[in-house]
Amino acid sequence: MRVSKSFIPTLRDDPAGAEAVSHRLMLRAGLIRQLAAGIYSMLPLGYRVLRKVEAIVREEMEAIGAQEFLLPALHPAELWKESGRWDSIGGEMFRLRDRKDTEMCLGMTHEEVFTAIARDEIRSYKQLPQTWYQIQTKFRDEARPKSGVLRSRQFTMKDSYSFDVDAAGLDKSFDAHAEAYKRIFSRCGIASVPVEASSGAMGGSESVEFMAVSDAGEDWIVQCDGCGYAANLEKAQSAAAVVEDQGDTAALEKFPTPGVRTIEDLVSFDGGATAERQIKTLVYVVDDEPVLLLLRGDDELNEVKAMDALGMQALRPAHPGEIRKLLGADPGSLGAVGVTNAKIYADAMLRGCNGMTTGANENDFHLRHVDVERDIAKIQWVDLRSTREGEACVACGKPLRVCKSIEVGHIFKLGLRYSEALGAKIQGADGKEVPLVMGSYGIGIERIMAAAIEAHHDENGIIWPQSIAPYKVVVAAVKMKDAKQAEAVEKIYQDCIDAGFDVMMDERDERPGVKFKDADLIGIPFRIVVGARALEKGNVEFFVRATGEASEIPLDQVISELKKRMI
Ligand SMILES: [Zn+2]
Structure with a gap:
């Protein structure tokens, strides 16, 4: 393939709005163009x-x-x-x-x-x-x-x-x-x-x-280096630390919490509670029915776990109006104590917890001394929480890693x-x-x-694995107008074709820097450069994109060298 006759619209600068490295480089290297949101043309x-x-x-x-x-x-x-x-x-x-x-x-x-x-x-x-x-x-x-x-x-x-x-x-x-x-x-x-x-x-x-x-990536996975356990966060289990029994058997007590809207607000509120001693109450709508999802205050809901636990394929957070109609209060003061007009699903971490604090379903009021199983009716126990970095592996106890x-x-x-x-x-x-x-x-x-x-690139561009590189070899001359160089480039190009390699020849009358930059950006695994000085000795420059290794080799050994390195 001759670059001068090809359509490879490379971009010098990063296109606006492309955050992921792969997105940026696919646009810059002239691999794709966007037709509409989420719809791409393959160039x-x-x-x-x-x-x-x-x-x-x-x-x-x-x-x-x-x-x-x-x-x-x-x-x-x-x-x-x-x-x-x-x-x-x-x-x-x-x-x-x-x-x-x-x-x-x-x-x-x-x-x-x-x-x-x-x-x-x-x-x-x-x-x-x-x-x-x-x-x-x-x-x-x-x-x-x-x-x-x-x-x-x-x-x-x-x-x-x-x-x-x-x-x-x-x-x-x-x-x-x-x-x-x-x-x-x-x-x-x-x-x-x-x-x-x-x-x-x-x-x-x-x-x-x-x-x-x-x-x-947009998925989070949990991995254990100890035993090899690996799961999507949507599925991952851990041996998370259980809050020990507080032995709090006191009766429920309603107390004023003016201005408290979040878990953090209640942590810093005088007479409040630490996050793990709070019950987080979320209202979701499933099949037009409201449900309450309860988690420990320091835990985060995983919506896919919730869908799996409820056997549903869709759920959505309730709107403020729906919440007020159901519980008579706004988010920040919600709780499940005394609630009988919605199904209640609680994360298993709340099992056996007492001495907890939760919203009173009355704005600016909370309840303390909550014993989850004593005070909340008809709980269905499920797994709702997201596993966190550092929690112990269920199988081997080693700390888990969470990565994108x-x-x-x-x-x-x-x-x-x-x-x-x-x-x-x-x-x-x-x-x-x-x-x-x-x-x-x-x-x-x-x-x-x-x-x-995403796995193979550097600041100069893509570094294609040989197996899927668009071309494996690019051949270029420092000065195409020099007849000797042009002749050598043509010969190497033809030899590569004869050897069955996917090869492109950059015979554009451009400065060498421009040609090398493009070759790096596109990520061609091997680059052969013909320059005046090396050519006098019968040599060419052999450059490996993945390692940055550059060496001079005799012109007549280009094909054998490539053969040696091709996978
Ligand atoms: Zn493990």
């Missing part, structure tokens, strides 16, 4: 990387016996109604009507469509197992698209689906995917951490996410969730009809690109 260089990632994914999927499909992105609503997800999925789904006013949607995932094919075509256990996959465009109307392709509204996904006759078969398909995923991420230069995760809107019994640790990460893959044991809803049954070995046992498995292709950049 030629970006699309080369995307196709390389896809090729690796394909190889690994084929290696576990998966067969490639290509399903429509446009789906009839009817099918999503059969699974129940037309109603349970909220604003994230792009919905539309065709000219006959039939409801349709743009696929955000393909459980329904693949299950319908299996239902209509697979008759017997003898045809199993089957693993089907596709690499296809998905649509998700994100509330807050951000960080470039990391959280976008249209993206490329490899999704696969396994169909087995029983749970043991599903375990095998699931494990095969987990191994394939580890290989895919490692081949793309991403150190991935498999973590226990919430199955959320997908349903099913068990799921594992593959996370790339990065500050650009990018979700690059997610695999689910769906079990019978979709086959039962859609009536996908087959004849089992004993002749009886049984529902198909399913798994589903996803990888975000653009997210791999972004995660690789």
Whole structure:
């Protein structure tokens, strides 16, 4: 590829509004451009990387016996109604009507469509197992698209689906995917951490996410260096310190707390309470019903844990008006003592606590000497709190680490969730009809690109892992107008093509600094530079982007040197 004839619109400066490193560098290196919020065009260089990632994914999927499909992105609503997800999925789904006013949607995932094919075509256990996959465009109307392709509204996904006759078969398909995923991420230069995760809107019994640790990520994961325990914060458990029994058996006492609105206010209030001796009362709305969620004052609610605990796919904080109507007070003075008009869910850390302080449901008043189990009616005990950095690992007691990460893959044991809803049954070995046992498995292709950049870059630009670099080699002359240099560059370029390398030749009549800056920004792994002085000795400069290593090597050894270093 000749740079002078290529479309690589690099930017010298950081574009405004792009915070994540990968977003900034993908724009600056001319890989992507934004069309609308959360919608990106892949430019030629970006699309080369995307196709390389896809090729690796394909190889690994084929290696576990998966067969490639290509399903429509446009789906009839009817099918999503059969699974129940037309109603349970909220604003994230792009919905539309065709000219006959039939409801349709743009696929955000393909459980329904693949299950319908299996239902209509697979008759017997003898045809199993089957693993089907596709690499296809998905649509998700994100509330807050951000960080470039990391959280976008249209993206490329490899999704696969396994169909087995029983749970043991599903375990095998699931494990095969987990191994394939580890290989895919490692081949793309991403150190991935498999973590226990919430199955959320997908349903099913068990799921594992593959996370790339990065500050650009929006997921928090909890890791133990002692035993290797790893979980999404949405799922993570810890052996957090329990507040010891205060032995406070005194009767409830209401006391004035003028101006106290927050946990911190009450900590510093004369006669108040430390955060761990307070009950935090949150009002949420689930299915139009208000619920109270109680946590210890020093704990934070994890909303996904709350959704899992309540078996719901959506909840929202109540509005101030709803709260006043329900409890007769404003946030800052809320509590669950005496409340009978809403369900009450309390975090397990509050179990057995006495001598607690909570809002009195009367503005500027609190209650003290609260014994949680004595004074609050009909508590349902659940896990609501977010695990914190430094808390002890449940398994080994070592302190846990909490870090940000990018979700690059997610695999689910769906079990019978979709086959039962859609009536996908087959004849089992004993002749009886049984529902198909399913798994589903996803990888975000653009997210791999972004995660690789997040992991491999410096102040000069991207440092592509060789496996997914748009080109592996760039050849340039210091002075293209010098006939000898131009001739040497052309020769090396041609030799690289003959050797089968992905090579670009920067034969622009630009200052060397400009050409080198662009090569660094784009992140080409190897750079060969032809300059007058070295060329007199029959040498060229050989530069390795990842290590910064620069050496002079004989012109006629360029190809053998590259071959040695190529992975
Ligand atoms: Zn541990």
